[in-house]
Amino acid sequence: MIPVPGYEGQAVAVFGLGRTGITAARALIAGGARVLIWDDNAESRTRAQAAGLELTDLDRADWDSIAALVLSPGVPLTHPEPHRFVIRARELGVSVIGDMELFAIAMQALPQERRPSIIGITGTNGKSTTTALIGHILRKAGRDVRVGGNIGDAVLGLEPPRAQTVFVLELSSYQLDLVHSLRCDVAIWLNLTEDHIDRHGDMAGYKATKFRIFAHQTRDDLAVIGVDDDPSSAVMNRLKAEHVQQVTAISSGRALSRGVYALGGKLFDATGKSCVEIMDLASVAGLPGNHNAQNIAAAYAAVRHLGVEPDQIAAAIQSFPGLAHRLELSGTYKGIRFFNDSKATNADAAAKALASFDNIYWIAGGRKKEGGIGSLARYFPRIAKAYLIGEAAGEFASTLGSAVPHETAGTLENALGLALRDASSGGRTAPVILLSPACASFDQFRDFEHRGDVFRTLVQSRIGKP
Incomplete structure (x- = not known):
């Protein structure tokens, strides 16, 4: 745990008692604060009491x-309307912050020689994979690494830093909304597509919140920007014009005169005086698809800034096993591959998966979410058949129409059975059964992890482990 200084003897309110809130409360207590914790949910309050908190x-x-209100990321800050405690805090001039800001405070309190390097990763899609990949590369290079934030452990629950520690932190827009002083030595912006509009009001609000990741960078720091979508390309142009930090562009679809890019199944580094081929991406079994090529390019640019050599990076990338629920290979059976992409909770994320294969038996x-799946039309020719589950089945069926053969399966179990039946008898080369829902999971599952775990279990019960 990382104790949070600066509030010794002061009252700090913590609202929202999930993993983040409970960890923040403990870190504040360890730093000497008097912590007042609460949650509107009775079950959450019971769990906090069971954990020994008052x-x-x-x-x-x-x-x-009260000196500060520490808000869990899921609690509304501005939209659709501020929570009542946010309103109260603002009326009284009480600062409203999150656990990532407490982490920033704790890091700033350290002597200069003990301050860690911080790599922050944001973007609509690909954050978790890029975060985990960077952590993997740095560990393979012998660095002292802590990985957390919106992935894995809450940031304040990580082990305190030693000299030369690197924190690799996935930063959601919800977390960045509550950050005021976090400085990232490397700030990665992967992409930006429409998501979380209910939380941020509109795309402008969503983009502005993400942009906070660069707020406290200096000339010594690096911004790594994906330039394959127009909003992100505009971010790169803005940062280059402002000349505050170093900027490296990354792409997974075109050659860059300056930057890191993937093209033709290979990774290239064009950040120096000449363009150098780094590796063949076909050898990276754990990261299929063009979208993962962008994640690889981002990770490469970040760790090069910290001095890791290209050959070390390439070797580490090849050994990366991938992340659960992100195009995770869940099994193979008579030439059929089963992929669990349950993390694809919106159409843009599902597009990345559909672009990665042909002869797809798609479970969706x-x-x-807002927007449906109309934007996926260009990938429809890749789909042999779709199997529709949950609340969105009717709307998705209307969108697919006559363009894609489809069947309403209702449940994930039924969908898998139908897909396996058709993939086994369809006579197609290298068929893929793909769970990439383009939807949230909450109609039938606790979360996307639960949905993916159920899919994996169903696959393995039918055909055995991969």
């Missing part, structure tokens, strides 16, 4: 004595 009803608390659906 509750304080914030509706009845003396807010005049769940609780729909």
Whole structure:
């Protein structure tokens, strides 16, 4: 755990008692704060008490004595409307922050020689894979690494830094909304497509929140920017014009005169005086697809900035096993491959998976997100048949129409059975059964991890482990 200084003897309110909130409360207590914790959910309050924490009803608390409100990322800050405690805090001039800001405070309090390097990763898609890949590369290079944030452990639950420690942190827009002083030695912006509009109001609000990742960088720091979508390309142009930090462009679809890019199945480094081929991406079994080529390019640029040599990076990338629920190979059977891409909770994420294969037996659906799947039309020729589940099945069927053969399966289990039947008898070369729902999971599952775990278990019960 990382103790948080600066609030010794002061009252700090912590609202939202999930993993992040409970960890933040403990880190503040360890730093000497008097912590007032609460959650509107009775089950969450019970879990906090079971963890040994004392509750304080914030509706009845003396807010005049509270120095800060620490908000869990999922609690509304501005949209669709601020939570009542956010409104109360603002009325009284109480700062509203999150656990990532507490982490920043703790790092700034360290002596200069003990301050770690921090790599922050944001973007609509690919954050978790890029975060995990960077951590993997740095470990293989012998670095002291902590990986967390929006992936794995809450940041304040990580082991405190030693000299030369590197923190690799996935940063969601919800977390960045609550950050005021975090400085990233390397800030990675992968991409930007429409998502979380209900939380940020519109695309402009979403983009502005993501842009906070660059707020405190200096000339010694690096911004790594994916330039394969127009909003992100505009971000790169803005940063280059402002001349605050170093900027490296990355791409997975075109050659760059300056930057790191993937093209023709190979990774190239054009950040120096000449362009150098780094590796053949066909050898990276754990990261299929063009979207993962962008993740690889981002990871390469980040760790090169920290001095890791190209040959070390290439060897580490080849040994990366991939992440669960992100195009995870869940089994093979008579030439059929089964991929669990349950993390694809929107159409843009599903597009990355559909672009990676041909002869796809596609399992899709769940609780729909804004925009549907109309944007996926260009990938329809890759789909042999679709199997639709959950609340979105009817709408998805209407969108697919006569362009893609489809069947309403209802449940994931039924969908897998139908897909296996058809893939086994369809006579297609190298068929793929792909769970890439383009939907949230909450109509039938606890979360995307639960959905992916169920898919993996169903696959393995039918055909055995990969």
